[in-house]
Amino acid sequence: MKLKSTEEITLQAFLVGLAQLDAALPADLQHKIQQLGGELAQQKTGAIAKIPQLVNQHERLKELYQNARLDLQQRYQAQERAKNALLVNSAASAPATWEEIAVPILTADNSITAARSVIKQAIAHITSRRASSYRAASHVLIVQVAQKIEAQEIAVLQALERRPLTVEDLTYVIGAPLEQVQAIVQSLWQTGYIDVITSSLLHRILPRLKPPSAKQQEIYPETAFTLTMKGHFRLHPLVSGRLAKGAT
DSSP states (O other): OOOOHHHHHHHHHHHHHHHTOSSOOOHHHHHHHHHHHHHHHTTOTTSGGGHHHHHTTOHHHHHHHHHHHHHHHHHHHHOTTOOSOSSSOTTSSSOOOHHHHHHHHHTSSOHHHHHHHHHHHHHHHHHTTTTSSOOOTHHHHHHHHHHHHHHHHHHHHHHHHHSOEEHHHHHHHHTOOHHHHHHHHHHHHHTTSEEETTSOHHHHHOGGGSOGGGGOSOOOTTOEEEEOHHHHHHHOTTSOHHHHHHTO
16 A cells, blocks of 8 residues: 555654654553554554544654654655655665554554664665665654664663663763663663673573563663673674674
């Protein structure tokens, strides 16, 4: 199903807004977003039209969504030919549609973490095609958001590389609000870059061996975290690319 430009902008702005949220979504709103993801997967007519109703239920998400939407509208007007490309350009084979990109994000248990992960993956695809004359209107915004996420996560990883810290400690070390730090920590924990200090040494060395359910626990200000081997290699990728790959 080919999206209209207005639908594409709405969906893009929603995903970008989710990726920038600094706190977990209320359970009822997360459930509604998962339902929306299911409707998109089934290509139900009118699914995207429900997005404004959803963002209106969360003040911060509404603000981020509206800012992203305005930014995208301006870029689309300035570059009309840039359509339907986030991860690939028009000349690439098997292009990803916005529905294909959105569905795994919206149906995930944690849409914020999923959105952050996809946005970070997108920057690699976008920057690898800088030589191409085809640039989607969303590319500049995606790169900006990805760089912001990367800077936040690196700051936390660097702090934990020096010594284990609680979430509350991290708020002072990196100078960010508690809810924002909790969101960053949750994302890094779920992707295996950090772990709670009570975790076994084996799980810190090989995070992929840890059951997913162990990473779904609630994060409290007093919860202490440390860097995993995977997190170490993210900070120092040139140490040994082969070992870093094996730790993922």
